[in-house]
Amino acid sequence: MLREETDFTLNxxxxxxxxxFSTDRKLLYIGQPNNPTGKSIPVTExxxxxxxxxxxxxxxDESFADFIPGYRSIIEAIAGTEVPNIIVIRSLTKFxxxxxxxxxxxxxxxxxxxxxxxxxxxxxxxxxxxxxxERLFDDIQFFxxxxxxxxxxxxxxxxxLETFSWLKPFNGEANFxxxxxxxxxxxxxxxxxxxxxxxxxxxxxxSFIGLDDSYFRxxxxxxxxxxxxxxxxxxxxxxxxxxxxxxxxxxxKRALPLMIQGTASNAGKSILTAGLCRVLxxxxxxxxxxxxxxxxxxxxxxxxxxxxxxAQALQARACNINPDVRMNPVLLKPxxxxxxxxxxxxxxxxxxxxxxxxxxxxxxxxxxEKNYDDLTSEYDVIIIEGAGSPGEVNLKKNDIVNMGxxxxxxxxxxxxxxxxRGGVYASFIGTMAVFEEWERNLVKGFIVNRFRGDSSLxxxxxxxxxxxxxxxxxxxxxxxxDLNLPEEDSVSFKDGSYFSSAKQRPEANELIxxxxxxxxxxxxxxxxxxxxxxxxxxxxxIKNPKDLEAKFDCIIIPGSKNTSSDLSWxxxxxxxxxxxxxxxxxxxxxxxxxxxxxLGRRIMDPEHVELSGKSDKNYIPGLGMIxxxxxxx
Numbered sequence: 110m111l112r113e114e115t116d117f118t119l120n121x122x123x124x125x126x127x128x129x130f131s132t133d134r135k136l137l138y139i140g141q142p143n144n145p146t147g148k149s150i151p152v153t154e155x156x157x158x159x160x161x162x163x164x165x166x167x168x169x170d171e172s173f174a175d176f177i178p179g180y181r182s183i184i185e186a187i188a189g190t191e192v193p194n195i196i197v198i199r200s201l202t203k204f205x206x207x208x209x210x211x212x213x214x215x216x217x218x219x220x221x222x223x224x225x226x227x228x229x230x231x232x233x234x235x236x237x238x239x240x241x242x243e244r245l246f247d248d249i250q251f252f253x254x255x256x257x258x259x260x261x262x263x264x265x266x267x268x269x270l271e272t273f274s275w276l277k278p279f280n281g282e283a284n285f286x287x288x289x290x291x292x293x294x295x296x297x298x299x300x301x302x303x304x305x306x307x308x309x310x311x312x313x314x315x316s317f318i319g320l321d322d323s324y325f326r327x328x329x330x331x332x333x334x335x336x337x338x339x340x341x342x343x344x345x346x347x348x349x350x351x352x353x354x355x356x357x358x359x360x361x362k363r364a365l366p367l368m369i370q371g372t373a374s375n376a377g378k379s380i381l382t383a384g385l386c387r388v389l390x391x392x393x394x395x396x397x398x399x400x401x402x403x404x405x406x407x408x409x410x411x412x413x414x415x416x417x418x419x420a421q422a423l424q425a426r427a428c429n430i431n432p433d434v435r436m437n438p439v440l441l442k443p444x445x446x447x448x449x450x451x452x453x454x455x456x457x458x459x460x461x462x463x464x465x466x467x468x469x470x471x472x473x474x475x476x477x478e479k480n481y482d483d484l485t486s487e488y489d490v491i492i493i494e495g496a497g498s499p500g501e502v503n504l505k506k507n508d509i510v511n512m513g514x515x516x517x518x519x520x521x522x523x524x525x526x527x528x529x530r531g532g533v534y535a536s537f538i539g540t541m542a543v544f545e546e547w548e549r550n551l552v553k554g555f556i557v558n559r560f561r562g563d564s565s566l567x568x569x570x571x572x573x574x575x576x577x578x579x580x581x582x583x584x585x586x587x588x589x590x591d592l593n594l595p596e597e598d599s600v601s602f603k604d605g606s607y608f609s610s611a612k613q614r615p616e617a618n619e620l621i622x623x624x625x626x627x628x629x630x631x632x633x634x635x636x637x638x639x640x641x642x643x644x645x646x647x648x649x650x651i652k653n654p655k656d657l658e659a660k661f662d663c664i665i666i667p668g669s670k671n672t673s674s675d676l677s678w679x680x681x682x683x684x685x686x687x688x689x690x691x692x693x694x695x696x697x698x699x700x701x702x703x704x705x706x707x708l709g710r711r712i713m714d715p716e717h718v719e720l721s722g723k724s725d726k727n728y729i730p731g732l733g734m735i736x737x738x739x740x741x742x
Contacts, residue, residue, distance in 0.1 A: 139167060139169050142176075145317060147285055156195075159194050172199065172213075176203075177283075178260050196215065197214075198214070204255070210235075262329050269339045270342075275292035275346070276288055300345060311327050332517070365491070366490075368495060368522045371526065372498055382424055390429055396491070396492060397425070397484050398425060398427075400418060400495075402439040402509055403421070403440045407632070407633050411433060434480075438454055445671060470509065499524075522553060524537060529558075533557060537555050538578060556583060561587070567582075620647050621647070623647065623648050624656070625665050626666050626704075628667060629675060630671040636667065654687040657684075663699060664697070666699070666708065667704050672739075675707070679707065692734060706731070708732050708735045709731040709734075710731050710735075711729065715741075
């Protein structure tokens with residue numbers, strides 16, 4: 110009744126005739142979907158079959174039914190007395206991957222269930238399994254995400270398999286695929302041994318009634334694992350050309366990944382990534398940096414005039430390659446406490462609130478994965494940088510930049526911590542504590558960054574850390590002052606450490622003193638880097654007008670990601686009057702980008718690019734120190 114020529118679809122009419130052949134009561138098992146083809150039967154047809162043969166019992170095995178998108182269980186049909194001869198069995202072990210707990214469900218007519226209980230052993234489900242079962246049913250998001258992910262991977266996997274002329278995959282609805290070898294020259298045992306040597310085991314199906322040794326079954330796994338099988342099949346074809354098999358498309362190149370994550374922002378991830386890029390480049394590797402999602406108002410411009418994070422531009426320079434938008438597909442430029450401008454593939458995609466960004470994230474994820482895949486086909490090694498901390502438990506579910514990215518890339522992870530700020534070992538342990546098991550498995554070790562002193566004093570801490578986490582310290586990076594490399598994170602800028610320097614300065618009365626106003630949404634503060642390199646220049650961060658009472662040669666209003674908000678902040682804090690007084694005293698006032706716009710008479714915003722929700726007006730008054738107007742579009 111299951112034949113290849115009908116794509117292994119169950120012929121219920123033929124089955125019905127076989128049931129009619131005898132008047133004896135029968136028990137029929139129907140896989141929904143079945144194994145090994147993964148084919149399902151419409152629920153209505155099963156119900157009709159059961160109604161027609163009331164003297165037979167139909168046990169519907171829905172162990173793999175959860176993988177079918179939108180599937181509605183036949184359990185609903187037996188809720189009343191419509192079809193009392195249907196028994197439904199469901200297993201959680203397949204979909205949720207908990208075979209050791211052996212947790213399942215059997216539903217049927219009360220009379221049937223009572224007879225089953227009479228022969229059932231006591232305590233068939235233990236307390237641990239019951240507790241875990243309750244937790245599984247509560248996680249609706251995991252269920253929905255898994256169904257969608259498996260369906261997508263299955264479709265992509267099947268299309269890849271169809272490129273092999275000697276293979277025929279059969280469409281299914283479960284997390285596996287049945288495949289037939291159509292070329293008699295190819296021997297299944299030879300293929301089995303070849304794949305096993307590469308760490309891949311396929312299920313031979315010659316023990317299934319109706320199938321022979323030309324069939325095998327494979328699981329739909331992660332995109333990386335599926336790709337490994339595709340590449341292995343391609344290499345098997347290539348090595349077997351003397352057998353007469355056709356060689357499919359060329360094997361995909363896949364760069365080796367390594368990921369640097371940190372216990373917090375400003376742990377040194379960007380510079381460590383740049384350093385590793387430089388070392389690998391010097392060792393002869395074609396290497397490129399990658400950061401899925403960046404949050405920074407410090408951006409760099411690529412040769413084709415697109416924006417990426419400044420850190421990735423620095424890292425590209427370390428690799429001796431040009432900055433590329435693929436190295437930083439998503440750049441978030443904060444423009445308020447609850448919103449950012451989203452730069453996607455180097456171009457603005459809109460201003461989004463946190464809620465809007467959450468909804469947009471699936472679109473961003475697809476862009477991130479495509480850009481990463483493109484890079485891996487061109488380079489030997491990709492050094493991936495994380496963002497902030499991977500231990501933010503409220504952000505982990507939809508993560509595309511830390512462990513979510515590591516999982517997609519199948520990248521080993523090193524976690525860096527800044528010992529100069531203190532608490533580094535507690536941060537390592539705390540980060541591992543909030544990880545899930547799969548996340549811990551990706552972590553290969555830790556990096557102690559910015560250490561000053563005798564590293565032998567750290568041995569006892571390293572022993573404790575290894576005993577607690579099972580992961581070693583793989584590197585101790587010394588504190589190096591005055592690297593003079595561009596920063597992207599505003600942490601060091603806001604606390605003033607960005608301007609600290611051990612450079613030799615002339616006497617105070619010989620210094621050029623520059624006051625830099627610390628705007629809330631300061632953008633591209635690294636514009637100050639050239640001034641910081643000058644021996645006779647000091648830069649002082651100005652947070653309120655009283656700080657301007659000191660003697661300054663020049664005041665700089667820097668760039669801003671939210672010019673209207675920062676202009677309002679300046680006026681509210683009282684900077685307007687103070688700056689005008691300083692100008693009258695001959696102090697030079699310089700405005701850069703947004704700061705230049707603030708110096709004008711007013712800023713027009715007819716489309717409410719920045720003023721939306723703040724005012725009914727289409728403009729905001731400026732500082733009135735230059736005779737210009739700026740209009741936003």
